[in-house]
Amino acid sequence: MxxxxxxxxxxxxxxxxxxxxxxxxxxxxxxxxxxxxxxxxxxxxxxxxxxxxxxxxxxxxxxxxxxxxxxxxxxxxxxxxxxxxxxxxxxxxxxxxxxxxxxxxxxxxxxxxxxxxxxxxxxxxxxxxxxxxxxxxxxxxxxxxxxxxxxxxxxxxxxxxxxxxxxxxxxxxxxxxxxxxxxxxxxxxxxxLVYPAPEPDAPPPPARRRDDAAPDGGHAPAPESGVPDDVRPWRAGDAPRRVLWKKAARLPQDDPAQWWVRSAAAQAAQPDLWLDERDSGLTDPEAVRARLCAWVLAADARGLRYGLRVGGVEIAPDHGPAQRRRCLEALACH
Structure with missing residues (x-):
């Protein structure tokens, strides 16, 4: 849209x-x-x-x-x-x-x-x-x-x-x-500093990731126990974005000990996501930036490592509030 x-x-x-x-x-x-x-x-x-x-x-x-x-x-x-x-x-x-x-x-x-x-x-x-x-x-x-x-x-x-x-x-x-x-x-x-308004109901970004990403999405096969080796039980102090909420929704909400979180090693192995203006499928410059803004906010909410290419500016992949601010500032000024 x-x-x-x-x-x-x-x-x-x-x-x-x-x-x-x-x-x-x-x-x-x-x-x-x-x-x-x-x-x-x-x-x-x-x-x-x-x-x-x-x-x-x-x-x-x-x-x-x-x-x-x-x-x-x-x-x-x-x-x-x-x-x-x-x-x-x-x-x-x-x-x-x-x-x-x-x-x-x-x-x-x-x-x-x-x-x-x-x-x-x-x-x-x-x-x-x-x-x-x-x-x-x-x-x-x-x-x-x-x-x-x-x-x-x-x-x-x-x-x-x-x-x-x-x-x-x-x-x-x-x-x-x-x-x-x-x-x-x-x-x-x-x-x-005024950011572009994010596009409502924006489509998901194309999966343009690092060339060294695993063909199967980077997840290792599950061991014989049936639990993937990229997850572990929840521990106090784990960031909410690392919780597997779809699985946690089917478990008792008053017992976090049964929740599963993605391990730090698995997060580090995740391929970087590149948000490129050429992948937006749009021609109007303002519409392109509105879509890229929506993609940046979605990637930040999921805790992904992502980079941005827009207006001749390339921002290396990273994550966190500082990366979100860098990308939004680039979308506002270029």
Whole structure:
């Protein structure tokens, strides 16, 4: 089955979106982002605009009819709104953000980016975190107590594989009255490695192994006892991937002593598996890498020794987390 590339996001053509992209492009990359007077912005929300209109009508009516109570109400509400703007600005001022760690990212699949927030000496209430340009429903809402750094996650869908710049991140608040929104946009100075998305239901890889592999698959014949000499009884400390689970499933699960595991000598004698782009049977480069990615994950899950040939790069056979990371990085960058 050929992997289907994720649909490209629709291009924005509105003047507001063009202005927004121009503004974002001017933001310098920063390793951390401390909010201050120079990078915080304030605009009324929809309820805020309605409040401004209501206050304007109250003021006009009070002037027209010379209503002293109308003046008092108008300026009391206006003063409360102005205090709310100051409180919202102070709620963000002094907050510091930084990216925390590098998650595994797959092209076209939503992933969680972790941010660390340092609130300094005051509580940060009703914070909104999201990728810049995402809808309000994608925001992460949280409170951060004073002097207690916290972690928060935002959802991001990488558009393609490779080394990509971290997305622009927006932090904002409508606290306390919701009449204004104070926000800031940060361009992190970080490159994120995005792996190709594995092909779902990929076919098994062809058996391209070492030339010195035994014709019968490398397994020695069973001795007269009926137990193959490449297995032995289970012992405490054996890795789960070495257990013969198909046989163990037919045995009592509460008695591991009856399980069988593949011996280390037999694992060392297993021929190496080569995952080659020429064996994928596909022509589209992205589909080829999606299939190879699925093969790498399957071989790693089985604990096999495997190598990779893709894009003129050859990775020698090995196994384990380091080999998995090397192969996925090659698929992401070549």
């Amino acid at each position: 050929t992997a289907i590339a994720p649909p490209a996001p629709a291009k924005r053509t509105g003047w507001r979106d063009r202005l927004q992209r121009w503004w974002w492009a001017r933001l310098p990359p920063q390793p951390t982002w401390r909010l201050n007077l120079r990078n915080l912005y304030v605009l009324p929300t929809r309820p805020g605009w309605m409040l401004i209109g209501t206050l304007a009508l109250l003021l006009i009516g009070s002037i027209n009819f010379q209503l002293n109570l109308g003046y008092a109400l108008t300026f009391l509400v206006a003063g409360s709104a102005a205090a709310a703007v100051w409180a919202a600005h102070a709620n963000l001022r002094g907050l510091t953000l930084a990216l925390h760690g590098q998650p595994e990212l797959w092209a076209g699949q939503p992933a969680a980016l972790t941010l660390s927030l340092d609130p300094a000496a005051r509580d940060r209430l009703a914070l909104e975190l999201r990728v810049a340009g995402a809808g309000a429903d994608a925001a992460t809402l949280l409170d951060v107590p004073a002097r207690q750094p916290a972690l928060a996650t935002v959802t991001w869908t990488p558009p393609r594989r490779g080394r990509l710049p971290a997305p622009l991140l927006a932090v904002g608040t409508r606290y306390p009255l919701g009449v204004c929104r104070v926000w800031s946009v940060w361009r992190p100075q970080a490159q994120l």
